Amino acid sequence: MKLFFVRSFIDNYIWILEHHKVCVIVDPGQSEKVLNFLEKKGFFPTAILITHHHYDHTGGILNIKRKYPRVDVFAPKEVLSKEVTFFITEKINRVEFSFFSFKVFHAPGHTKGHLLYYQKPYLFCGDTFFSGGCGKIFEGTSYQMYQSILLIESLPSDTLICCAHEYTVKNLSFASTLLPKDKYINQYLDISRKKTSILLPTVPSTLSIEKKINIFLRCDDEIVKNSPKIYDIKDKKYETKKEKYKIFSRIRKMRDFF
Ligand SMILES: [Zn+2]
Known part of the structure; x- marks a missing residue:
């Protein structure tokens, strides 16, 4: 195939x-x-x-x-x-x-x-x-x-x-504003920029790559949770599962305005 x-x-x-x-x-x-x-x-x-x-x-x-x-x-x-x-x-x-x-x-x-x-x-x-x-x-x-x-x-x-869309550079640019020191996101953003500048596709990627670079799959990652830009102090009392969803929802809303 x-x-x-x-x-x-x-x-x-x-x-x-x-x-x-x-x-x-x-x-x-x-x-x-x-x-x-x-x-x-x-x-x-x-x-x-x-x-x-x-x-x-x-x-x-x-x-x-x-x-x-x-x-x-x-x-x-x-x-x-x-x-x-x-x-x-x-x-x-x-x-x-x-x-x-x-x-x-x-x-x-x-x-x-x-x-x-x-x-x-x-x-x-x-x-x-x-x-x-x-x-x-x-x-x-x-x-x-x-x-x-x-x-x-x-x-x-x-x-x-x-x-269905070539959004990788924009998505990673957004993620890097939340996690500016993240090596996976920064490296992959670099690679993706180079590819798109010569009209090469950045997709398909694999789920294992996404687990490292996709902020929406990293909502229970301590670094993401504790990022001052994402973390909402009021959510502290939520149990882990709910908290992960809260963080997902918050990041998705922030992405809408990027
Ligand atoms: Zn659509």
Whole structure:
């Protein structure tokens, strides 16, 4: 199995997973570059996987279906498109077709119906999780997003984080304002800056890298908890679990204004 991507809009990634020339397309916000890529490579799409309803993840479905009418489209119910062939309800936790078998996780937070698709080691996490950061909470609650991030954290450490945007430099720049002396964050910020300056992708990263550099996975890290910029003295009485969530929620709010 081989992983490819097509860039779209300013910083979106459309992921393409291929095996024996048959492929799956994840979150095609645009169609033109995807169709050109498929033609050039001689790939035949069997399915489109949609993580959530935002236009930069769904805008290309119609034209891809026009060219390949038999392609199946899997999406959460929140996607209001006639082209969707399978709506993934709460009860569904796996989708299978051709060579592929994806575990589906329901991960509200960014949107209410956001889905994650996982086929070892690939995690297509849309706008829920990014390298060095996590998604903006538009529709769900902060607690839902926290639970979604814990779910991702529980996956094997070799999981490839195939997120939908190139946000790494911005995420790490934010993290470094909170933890200016953190060697993992600073080193990775340097590497990521170099890569993006020559238009190389910083993703997919792995979950083991994220556990070191992603501040949202380090909310129970003593250094994070005790950072004067994050730590709220009033939260001292909270037991560990709640405290971790409080810190997550606080960092997420701070990120909104960065
Ligand atoms: Zn989105």
